[in-house]
Amino acid sequence: MTDLIQMIVSGIATGSSYALMGLAMVIIYKTSEVPNFAQGEMALISSFFAMMLLTSFNLNVYLAFSLAFLFAAVLGCFLEFAVLRRAKEPNVLGMIVITIGIEMVILGVVSWKFGAEQKTMPFPIDPYDSLFIGDIFLKKLDILTLVSALGLMVVLFMFFRFSKLGLAMKATQQNSVAARIVGVRTNRILMVTWGISSLVGAVAGLLISPTIMHPYMMWDPMLKGFAAAVMGGMTSLPGAVVAAYMLGIIENLFGGYISIEFKTVVAFVIIVAVLCFKPSGLFARHYVKKV
Amino acid sequence: MAGLLDVKNIETYYDLVYAIRGASFSVEEGSITAILGNNGAGKSTILKTVMGLIEDQPDKGSIEFDGVPIQHQDTDAIVRKGIAYVPEGREIFKELTVHEHLLMGAYTRKDRSGIKEDIETVFQYFPVLRARVNQWAGTLSGGEQQMLAIGRALMLKPRLLILDEPSLGLSPILVREIFAIIKEINKSGTTILLVEQNANMALSISSTGLILENGRFVMKGRSEDLREDKDVKEFYLGIKSETSAKGYQRWKRKKAWR
Numbered sequence: 001m002t003d004l005i006q007m008i009v010s011g012i013a014t015g016s017s018y019a020l021m022g023l024a025m026v027i028i029y030k031t032s033e034v035p036n037f038a039q040g041e042m043a044l045i046s047s048f049f050a051m052m053l054l055t056s057f058n059l060n061v062y063l064a065f066s067l068a069f070l071f072a073a074v075l076g077c078f079l080e081f082a083v084l085r086r087a088k089e090p091n092v093l094g095m096i097v098i099t100i101g102i103e104m105v106i107l108g109v110v111s112w113k114f115g116a117e118q119k120t121m122p123f124p125i126d127p128y129d130s131l132f133i134g135d136i137f138l139k140k141l142d143i144l145t146l147v148s149a150l151g152l153m154v155v156l157f158m159f160f161r162f163s164k165l166g167l168a169m170k171a172t173q174q175n176s177v178a179a180r181i182v183g184v185r186t187n188r189i190l191m192v193t194w195g196i197s198s199l200v201g202a203v204a205g206l207l208i209s210p211t212i213m214h215p216y217m218m219w220d221p222m223l224k225g226f227a228a229a230v231m232g233g234m235t236s237l238p239g240a241v242v243a244a245y246m247l248g249i250i251e252n253l254f255g256g257y258i259s260i261e262f263k264t265v266v267a268f269v270i271i272v273a274v275l276c277f278k279p280s281g282l283f284a285r286h287y288v289k290k291v
Numbered sequence: 292m293a294g295l296l297d298v299k300n301i302e303t304y305y306d307l308v309y310a311i312r313g314a315s316f317s318v319e320e321g322s323i324t325a326i327l328g329n330n331g332a333g334k335s336t337i338l339k340t341v342m343g344l345i346e347d348q349p350d351k352g353s354i355e356f357d358g359v360p361i362q363h364q365d366t367d368a369i370v371r372k373g374i375a376y377v378p379e380g381r382e383i384f385k386e387l388t389v390h391e392h393l394l395m396g397a398y399t400r401k402d403r404s405g406i407k408e409d410i411e412t413v414f415q416y417f418p419v420l421r422a423r424v425n426q427w428a429g430t431l432s433g434g435e436q437q438m439l440a441i442g443r444a445l446m447l448k449p450r451l452l453i454l455d456e457p458s459l460g461l462s463p464i465l466v467r468e469i470f471a472i473i474k475e476i477n478k479s480g481t482t483i484l485l486v487e488q489n490a491n492m493a494l495s496i497s498s499t500g501l502i503l504e505n506g507r508f509v510m511k512g513r514s515e516d517l518r519e520d521k522d523v524k525e526f527y528l529g530i531k532s533e534t535s536a537k538g539y540q541r542w543k544r545k546k547a548w549r
Contacts, residue, residue, distance in 0.1 A: 167391055168395070170387060171391075174386055177382055178383065181342065181344070181370060182395050182399070183366075183371055
């Protein structure tokens with residue numbers, strides 16, 4: 001019994017980092033209908049930037065992290081402005097390929113600058129520092145990740161539901177011509193979206209970096225986050241988070257009871273199953289066109 | 292003759308198509324001006340050019356709003372000057388509610404209390420929208436969507452309201468209703484520029500009419516005069532002057548406008 005609970009708890013912990021990446025992807029998808037495959041690497045370079053500030057410049061942890069978040073936001077805005085906006089007559093497929101290109105460039109830059117070996121991130125919380133509740137142990141870092149994921153979900157949900165900018169973002173996604181004719185600067189909206197999304201991704205990156213830190217560290221969380229976003233319906237923030245936790249838990253249980261080798265594959269089996277039975281995702285609320 | 296909107300000799304290319312071939316017109320403040328023309332004459336293109344929706348166009352010519360040139364500006368900058376545009380085919384946000392639409396219409400405004408008042412005004416023009424206030428716009432009927440598009444444009448408190456075929460796909464009763472409301476909006480002080488296929492309806496509410504053919508204006512005048520004009524009658528109002536014994540027209544007054 002303790003084993004089962006322990007596995008579920010660890011599943012929730014891994015689910016949290018998937019959730020953060022899922023949120024980041026949903027935000028961009030919500031405004032531009034482009035799944036951003038560079039999401040993981042944008043988070044990667046932000047985490048390495050934070051590490052650089054901490055180790056080479058000996059900055060205070062909080063200052064370094066704030067600068068890393070700022071860096072992430074600026075990076076997101078910059079990529080939208082300098083790369084995606086330049087695409088002539090863009091279509092979704094072309095945009096996806098561009099994001100994959102960005103991903104490879106960033107990956108290359110990070111490997112070249114910092115090397116491919118495992119680094120250590122001087123994080124204020126030791127990644128193996130745990131609490132015990134009965135027989136169950138909880139890593140303090142995991143608790144922090146869980147709180148950040150849920151907190152960011154609530155903040156972003158409120159933002160899209162109640163703020164004027166959030167409304168303009170939704171409007172831009174649904175009909176960008178109509179958004180322009182009510183006076184929305186749609187280009188700027190997209191840029192801000194990329195900034196916010198990159199920032200959320202950077203939170204995930206920084207919370208993953210104490211445990212693993214090398215150029216491929218974001219691969220798994222990014223793909224799983226994407227999987228969660230698809231399962232949640234791609235436009236639903238709570239959907240992505242719930243799906244991310246489901247993925248984390250199922251994956252862990254599968255790894256514990258059935259096969260540790262196929263642990264990471266199970267996520268994609270679940271996606272296929274979900275897309276077969278509910279193609280619009282588990283939580284998407286979509287207007288279905290009447291014939 | 293400086294009007295509220297002065298379009299001088301604009302030429303517009305739609306990709307490689309030379310769509311507007313030197314068109315000039317002016318919209319007097321407080322008037323309803325109607326642009327009529329066949330399919331493909333370039334009516335919508337003129338409006339899109341004015342709104343800055345066609346990239347890098349107009350190729351030539353100038354567009355002045357209230358004496359200030361607005362050609363080659365971004366759409367949002369043009370909108371902020373007080374021009375609202377109801378596009379052809381409504382262009383609503385399918386998954387935003389009616390209320391959210393009206394808020395989006397007032398996107399460029401800052402006065403919260405004024406926005407609330409204007410939402411009420413829109414509901415007075417279109418009571419049916421009040422009943423649908425929390426419904427997604429995609430679930431509305433075509434007529435309701437058209438009303439919503441007009442309501443959204445009104446939320447800008449525009450000085451000039453540009454309407455592209457408000458009668459498109461609506462039942463005759465609804466068309467009459469919408470035109471009555473357009474007239475009312477005009478009476479409350481908004482200048483209106485209207486593009487229509489329904490020439491009869493458009494000429495009945497407008498004060499000035501313009502006829503566009505192949506990217507050029509071929510006729511302009513007071514709407515009453517246009518309605519009596521023989522060419523206009525034959526081409527647009529479908530009134531025939533002479534018929535043969537078998538019931539079809541034997542000759543045309545003209546083959547084309549020029």
